[in-house]
Amino acid sequence: MTPGDTIVAPATPFGVGGLAIVRLSGPSSEQITSLLLQKPGATFSFPEPRRATLVTLYDQKGTPFEEAMVTFFKAPHSYTGEDIVEISCHGNPVVVQKIVSACCAHGARIADPGEFTRRAFLNGKMDLIQAESVSSFIHAQSEASAAFNFRLLKGSLSKKFQTIKTGIVKALSFVEFELDISEEDLLPNLRSDLFLLLNPLLKEIDELIGSYRQGHLLTDGALVVIVGKTNVGKSTLLNALSEKDRAITSRHPGTTRDPIDVSLFIDGVPIKLVDTAGLRKAKSEIEHEGIKRTHRYIYDADLLILLKDTPGAVGIDLPDKNRAAVIRVFNKSDLLSAEQRRQLQRKYPDHLFISAKTNTGIETLKSAIKTTLGISDALSSTVAITTARQHAAAVNCKRGLERALCLLDQQPAAYELVALELREALTAIDTVLGKTTPDDILNLIFNSFCVGK
Amino acid sequence: MKPIAKDFDLIVAGGGHAGVEAALIAAKLGVRVGLITMDINTIARMSCNPAIGGLAKGQMVRELDVLGGTMPRIADQTGIQFKMLNRSKGRSVWSPRAQIDKRQYETLLQKTVADQPNLSTIQEEVVDIVDDHYRIRGVVLRDGSVLSCRAVVLTCGTFLNGLIHIGNRKVCAGRMGEVRAEGITEALRARGYRTGRLKTGTPPRLIKQTIDWSRTRVVTGDETPIPFSYRTKWFSPPNLPCHSVKTTPECHEIIRSNLRFSPLFSGDISGVGPRYCPSIEDKIFRFSHHKSHLLFLEPEWTNSDQIYTNGFSTSLPEKVQLQALRKIPGLERVAFFRPGYAIEYDFIPPAQHRATLESKSVAGLFFAGQINGTSGYEEAAVQGLVAGVNASKIILNQETLTIGRDEAYIGVLIDDLITKDTLEPYRMFTSRAEYRLLLRFSNADARLLEKARKHDLVDDRLYDRLQKKLSATEKVIASLDRSLSPQEINPLLSQHNERVIRQKQLAKELLKRPSVSIHFFVDESTKEILTNGFEPFIADEILLEAETQIKYAGYIKRQRDQVEKMKQQETYRLPDQIDYTTLSGLSIEAREKLQSVRPETLGQAMRISGVSPADISVLSILLSNR
Numbered sequence A: 001m002t003p004g005d006t007i008v009a010p011a012t013p014f015g016v017g018g019l020a021i022v023r024l025s026g027p028s029s030e031q032i033t034s035l036l037l038q039k040p041g042a043t044f045s046f047p048e049p050r051r052a053t054l055v056t057l058y059d060q061k062g063t064p065f066e067e068a069m070v071t072f073f074k075a076p077h078s079y080t081g082e083d084i085v086e087i088s089c090h091g092n093p094v095v096v097q098k099i100v101s102a103c104c105a106h107g108a109r110i111a112d113p114g115e116f117t118r119r120a121f122l123n124g125k126m127d128l129i130q131a132e133s134v135s136s137f138i139h140a141q142s143e144a145s146a147a148f149n150f151r152l153l154k155g156s157l158s159k160k161f162q163t164i165k166t167g168i169v170k171a172l173s174f175v176e177f178e179l180d181i182s183e184e185d186l187l188p189n190l191r192s193d194l195f196l197l198l199n200p201l202l203k204e205i206d207e208l209i210g211s212y213r214q215g216h217l218l219t220d221g222a223l224v225v226i227v228g229k230t231n232v233g234k235s236t237l238l239n240a241l242s243e244k245d246r247a248i249t250s251r252h253p254g255t256t257r258d259p260i261d262v263s264l265f266i267d268g269v270p271i272k273l274v275d276t277a278g279l280r281k282a283k284s285e286i287e288h289e290g291i292k293r294t295h296r297y298i299y300d301a302d303l304l305i306l307l308k309d310t311p312g313a314v315g316i317d318l319p320d321k322n323r324a325a326v327i328r329v330f331n332k333s334d335l336l337s338a339e340q341r342r343q344l345q346r347k348y349p350d351h352l353f354i355s356a357k358t359n360t361g362i363e364t365l366k367s368a369i370k371t372t373l374g375i376s377d378a379l380s381s382t383v384a385i386t387t388a389r390q391h392a393a394a395v396n397c398k399r400g401l402e403r404a405l406c407l408l409d410q411q412p413a414a415y416e417l418v419a420l421e422l423r424e425a426l427t428a429i430d431t432v433l434g435k436t437t438p439d440d441i442l443n444l445i446f447n448s449f450c451v452g453k
Numbered sequence B: 001m002k003p004i005a006k007d008f009d010l011i012v013a014g015g016g017h018a019g020v021e022a023a024l025i026a027a028k029l030g031v032r033v034g035l036i037t038m039d040i041n042t043i044a045r046m047s048c049n050p051a052i053g054g055l056a057k058g059q060m061v062r063e064l065d066v067l068g069g070t071m072p073r074i075a076d077q078t079g080i081q082f083k084m085l086n087r088s089k090g091r092s093v094w095s096p097r098a099q100i101d102k103r104q105y106e107t108l109l110q111k112t113v114a115d116q117p118n119l120s121t122i123q124e125e126v127v128d129i130v131d132d133h134y135r136i137r138g139v140v141l142r143d144g145s146v147l148s149c150r151a152v153v154l155t156c157g158t159f160l161n162g163l164i165h166i167g168n169r170k171v172c173a174g175r176m177g178e179v180r181a182e183g184i185t186e187a188l189r190a191r192g193y194r195t196g197r198l199k200t201g202t203p204p205r206l207i208k209q210t211i212d213w214s215r216t217r218v219v220t221g222d223e224t225p226i227p228f229s230y231r232t233k234w235f236s237p238p239n240l241p242c243h244s245v246k247t248t249p250e251c252h253e254i255i256r257s258n259l260r261f262s263p264l265f266s267g268d269i270s271g272v273g274p275r276y277c278p279s280i281e282d283k284i285f286r287f288s289h290h291k292s293h294l295l296f297l298e299p300e301w302t303n304s305d306q307i308y309t310n311g312f313s314t315s316l317p318e319k320v321q322l323q324a325l326r327k328i329p330g331l332e333r334v335a336f337f338r339p340g341y342a343i344e345y346d347f348i349p350p351a352q353h354r355a356t357l358e359s360k361s362v363a364g365l366f367f368a369g370q371i372n373g374t375s376g377y378e379e380a381a382v383q384g385l386v387a388g389v390n391a392s393k394i395i396l397n398q399e400t401l402t403i404g405r406d407e408a409y410i411g412v413l414i415d416d417l418i419t420k421d422t423l424e425p426y427r428m429f430t431s432r433a434e435y436r437l438l439l440r441f442s443n444a445d446a447r448l449l450e451k452a453r454k455h456d457l458v459d460d461r462l463y464d465r466l467q468k469k470l471s472a473t474e475k476v477i478a479s480l481d482r483s484l485s486p487q488e489i490n491p492l493l494s495q496h497n498e499r500v501i502r503q504k505q506l507a508k509e510l511l512k513r514p515s516v517s518i519h520f521f522v523d524e525s526t527k528e529i530l531t532n533g534f535e536p537f538i539a540d541e542i543l544l545e546a547e548t549q550i551k552y553a554g555y556i557k558r559q560r561d562q563v564e565k566m567k568q569q570e571t572y573r574l575p576d577q578i579d580y581t582t583l584s585g586l587s588i589e590a591r592e593k594l595q596s597v598r599p600e601t602l603g604q605a606m607r608i609s610g611v612s613p614a615d616i617s618v619l620s621i622l623l624s625n626r
């Protein structure tokens, strides 16, 4: 164990129950938590030990995001024998994930499975009787955790991990055959066979890593930006989506100058929605600056809502490098006759039709936002499949595969090194699928424990 | 019981490759050794293929050499064709192999045994052991006499209740024409040992004059052979050819239509055979899409009339073997000295032993070789050495020798044996070593020299020579820290179609390019380091090692880091006296496995199948509180 290293993890299973506990253990627990409890710059006194205290949690920008109970246990009078802070909050996976991420941003590390108990054990916090009782439920725990992992990993994600694993094992068997059995070159096409086998795996793993982006969106919130020409109803739409009267609207084009943002949840998914200055040839220096800012937001956005008003139906051109997903929307549908609408729909089949003013089509737009961000219903209910651990496993696996492919590109290919890289890729996958890996014993010792216990 | 006939410190039962290494090293360590063999003329006999080394095995032979083994030196003296296998592949899997003159090999080894002080050979048979409260006291011989001793090494090979199969013919024998050993299995079982049964096979031996050699393909060895032993000085083996032929569809057809006569298929054989060395009938049955298999015709000794048919191991009836062989071009009129056969024998599952190869239940009783479920001369020899050293160390009251998985293939072998279930004869493969890149044939000295020194296995002269070799390697590596100008090196680079350099660059960095060789940078100063009295093969090896250590630096470091992590697990010792069945936190399977294997360290426990990480955690909690 690295001295001075502070770990954090949810102590309750994800997505279960109305209340969740996030636990920190280590010398910086107090300091890290206090950074969550105060607006930057404000002075603040930390809750007394062993007294549950109601607090507000702030994100790094100083925005409050959750009310929670915080309890501090001072070393050595704690479960692990180290300073511990327990934060109990709503059982919403998004909130839990956000607290964990915030702790990590302030210097904590995500705990390995069973690491809390391991620390307790190493710090002599268990006598024989306690140890006996712990040991008898380790198995129950490990089964629960296996079931838990299985639930988290079932379906397409688990299948993907399995496919990758099977592929790597197969590739390894080729390589080892070549090294270990075949004194002659019995596999003349080994190199190309391996490319054929490994390249698709790389694609699979990229998809996996990509799926973590969704998890990140869930945690940090997606940046959704409304853009369009002046006067198309962007500000009105922001107000309609957020159900607040946040932005000034008027019939004069060029009303909005500064980008305006609001935070909202769509089915529990945090979203930062931004209304921008309408795009046209700027008529003043202020408007010019506003449009410049609009472009910056276009660049940063996870999702763009491209708004047009129907009678003119003039679009705008997006920059080529635009990485965000786009939803194209016709506003002011209330002004259309049934016949006009049919014609437009035929011409623009991929466009949504809404009226921000009369609040029609807003729900459809919301669900379009959600699906376009890649947040399917299934995903938002099992947000834990995109934990940092799984992400790390996928990234490490990818690195191993990439290095293996890179070695295969060299002449002559060093197959023993290819094998080494493939083994590492496999080890990475194994950490997710819960298989035994020959690793640091202390990491393995409590492997069957649920994270955080 | 007859009175004690003679007094020995150590009795080695069996004069095969394990037995001779055990007896010789123990005698060298100053222990009085009695080597008991059923026939002194068969000591060190190579009962199967006329070759030593090969993939992964060649590395073990090198390791054996550093640890004071005899096989490598004799193999160098009796080799008739040497070849570095896998040369086109990565350098950690380069493996030396040699065709051996079998007759000369056993002759020289028998002479070595005869000349060895402290070592007496007795032509007898061990049929039982004598123990006093699970401490070895002696052995009982066939004639009923008892030899007392303080330690015993059992190396009974394939002789324990050996049963030979040729078709449906069965012969009780340890090897064709040799009496099998009886009694030991029963003696061990009576003391609570688990025993098992394995099977292995050997191909027919053909008569040279009945082969049409003009229709075979000639296979020769390396022009510049590399010896196994660092002790070897004058090395110029002949490069005698072997020959290869290919099986034909007609040959396969004969075998296929006679499968039911093979005891492997008729169910007569209950022992499990090795999947990596299948019989020809197995190959044809399981890989029916292969139209042809390669066979090597290897002389068993120089000018041998007897030809070994490598790749045609079989237990089919004699007639069928001959019919099938005669469908192979070049073998149309072949006749043989003796047919191939399968042999079943008892083995003692080695999970019952410690990493020193001492039995966990009877103190002073050691096991080595095929009795531990391994196959191969090399696997047997290295175990013999480890058992012989440790039996001596116990007698001398000195520290025993254990070898880590990161130190040698020998370490991997023994650790696998004592932690894994033996389901088939165990053969070494490079992929069994998780630290393969560290276990090169060319750095066996760097890995094991200090250990050998510590346990008195290497004499001062060899120690000094190898020390000099290792420091020369360091010097060569250091010399590559020099920077080269484009003028200096570009001509050579472009000559080899390598990217030229624009600025000065370290030789070391250039050497990391896959196709750049250390020979690009050999200059006068390098030559001076190398001409320091080294044999040419040692000088070559210094360059090879220096090159490897630079080219693979990053990978070697990664593997070293992995080793460091593992070390902590290995040091966590488990107590000897512990009743695993009472540890309620463990899964039932883990309790059974741990109770039966009784691992010595937590590291060993982790590698036992059926013991989960959860069990390991329970175990460490429970035990640390004792």
Ligand SMILES: Nc1nc2c(ncn2[C@@H]2O[C@H](COP(=O)(O)OP(=O)(O)OP(=O)(O)O)[C@@H](O)[C@H]2O)c(=O)[nH]1
Residues within 6 Å of the ligand: A229, A230, A231, A232, A233, A234, A235, A236, A237, A248, A249, A250, A251, A252, A253, A254, A255, A256, A257, A276, A277, A278, A279, A331, A332, A333, A334, A335, A354, A355, A356, A357, A358
């Ligand atoms: N009929 C109708 N009018 C709408 C609708 N949405 C917005 N408007 C009207 O269109 C005018 C412009 O609306 P804003 O929301 O201010 O437009 P904007 O796109 O923000 O304009 P700028 O900020 O100037 O770029 C206002 O008079 C709104 O009332 C709609 O759905 N139907």
Ligand SMILES: [Mg+2]
Residues within 6 Å of the ligand: A234, A235, A236, A248, A249, A255, A256, A276, A278
């Ligand atoms: Mg506006």
